[in-house]
Amino acid sequence: MKKLFVPALLGAVLFGSAALAAPTELSSGQFGLVYQLFSITIATMGASFIFFVLGKQNLGVKYQPAMLVSALVVAVACYHYFRISGSWSEAYTFVDGVYKASGLPFNDAYRYADWVLTVPLLLVEAVAVLALASNVASGMIGRLVVAALAMIVLGYPGEISLDTGTRLLWGTLSTIPFVYIIYTLFVELGKSLDRQPPRVQLLMKNLRLLLFASWGFYPIAYLMPLVFGSFSADGVVALQVGYSLADMIAKAGFGTLIYFIALEKTKADNEAKPGNLAMAGD
Amino acid sequence: MKPRVKLLQRYVEKHNQPVGVLLIALVLATLAFDNFIGFGGQNLIGLRLVYLALMLMIVAYVYTVSNIGKN
Numbered sequence: 084m085k086k087l088f089v090p091a092l093l094g095a096v097l098f099g100s101a102a103l104a105a106p107t108e109l110s111s112g113q114f115g116l117v118y119q120l121f122s123i124t125i126a127t128m129g130a131s132f133i134f135f136v137l138g139k140q141n142l143g144v145k146y147q148p149a150m151l152v153s154a155l156v157v158a159v160a161c162y163h164y165f166r167i168s169g170s171w172s173e174a175y176t177f178v179d180g181v182y183k184a185s186g187l188p189f190n191d192a193y194r195y196a197d198w199v200l201t202v203p204l205l206l207v208e209a210v211a212v213l214a215l216a217s218n219v220a221s222g223m224i225g226r227l228v229v230a231a232l233a234m235i236v237l238g239y240p241g242e243i244s245l246d247t248g249t250r251l252l253w254g255t256l257s258t259i260p261f262v263y264i265i266y267t268l269f270v271e272l273g274k275s276l277d278r279q280p281p282r283v284q285l286l287m288k289n290l291r292l293l294l295f296a297s298w299g300f301y302p303i304a305y306l307m308p309l310v311f312g313s314f315s316a317d318g319v320v321a322l323q324v325g326y327s328l329a330d331m332i333a334k335a336g337f338g339t340l341i342y343f344i345a346l347e348k349t350k351a352d353n354e355a356k357p358g359n360l361a362m363a364g365d
Numbered sequence: 366m367k368p369r370v371k372l373l374q375r376y377v378e379k380h381n382q383p384v385g386v387l388l389i390a391l392v393l394a395t396l397a398f399d400n401f402i403g404f405g406g407q408n409l410i411g412l413r414l415v416y417l418a419l420m421l422m423i424v425a426y427v428y429t430v431s432n433i434g435k436n
Contacts, residue, residue, distance in 0.1 A: 144381075145430070145431060147385075147430075148381075148385070148426065148427045148430045148431055149427070149431075151385050151388075151389070151427075152423065152427055154389075155388075155389060155392055155423065158392070158393070158396075159392065159396065162396045162399075162400070166400075192409045193409065195413075196409045196412050196413050196416060199413050199416045199417060199420065200416040200417075200419060200420050203420050203424060204420060204423060204424070207423075207424050207427050207428070208427070210431075211427050211431045221428065224424060224428055228420075228424060
């Protein structure tokens with residue numbers, strides 16, 4: 084059973100369809116809200132990429148991979164939002180004061196392709212900055228990566244379904260690995276608090292809150308089409324707005340906090356071992 | 366651990382900066398390829414396959430580099 088689970092999971096990640104049904108008509112405000120938010124997200128991710136690449140030089144060698152991952156995550160997200168934004172513009176044409184479907188599909192598959200790469204990396208980045216013992220980190224990284232893939236896979240069928248029951252069923256199943264990830268990170272971050280320097284402890288507490296707030300936003304966004312009616316204009320707009328806001332906080336915001344934690348830990352390491360000072364600047 | 370894996374791990378530990386740059390280059394090349402040529406049609410199957418491979422490589426890299434000096 085266990086041998087079949089991982090190949091089945093990988094198959095679903097690769098071949099799951101994510102063609103999203105889009106409403107046939109949007110008001111100018113609805114179209115503009117999503118379009119502007121996509122633009123803000125592209126700018127946020129792009130600016131974060133530059134910040135993380137430049138900031139990496141200020142960190143100790145063992146924290147640099149976490150920053151490298153942050154930079155990759157926001158660079159990939161920036162590109163995907165560029166593609167999603169382009170698809171959104173092509174999917175609608177302005178006719179008689181409203182935006183009507185142009186006939187070209189709104190390809191939201193980039194959002195899911197993005198998550199296959201970025202969600203496991205975000206988790207690994209958090210574990211890397213904790214600097215846990217290698218045997219603890221190894222097991223945790225493996226479990227979190229599998230849980231992240233399971234969460235994305237189980238979310239697919241509900242996301243592309245127009246049926247409320249199907250959406251709720253797969254949404255609930257997807258919530259199981261989601262809760263496991265949040266619980267594991269929350270508990271591990273809590274356990275590592277005592278071993279951290281005082282300045283880092285405050286940042287770690289903020290990281291836990293940010294993790295809870297940003298990741299908690301995704302299921303809320305997922306449920307938006309149910310609140311406003313399956314694939315009504317309001318439902319799809321709320322979904323896109325929710326996911327974009329959550330992505331900005333979970334990727335750019337989370338990465339920024341990881342940077343400041345790594346910076347404080349580098350300073351603490353250097354104070355403990357003055358010989359490391361030259362290494363951190365390399 | 367198999368000797369070849371151990372050898373690769375030692376190589377990554379010794380040359381972690383160039384390997385990191387190589388991984389970034391691979392990701393950027395994937396994005397450029399997708400933008401100009403395209404992967405796997407509307408469902409992006411090819412892109413997801415490449416992302417999965419990249420994700421596993423990056424996870425292995427971060428794990429290896431984070432453990433330098435611990436083993």
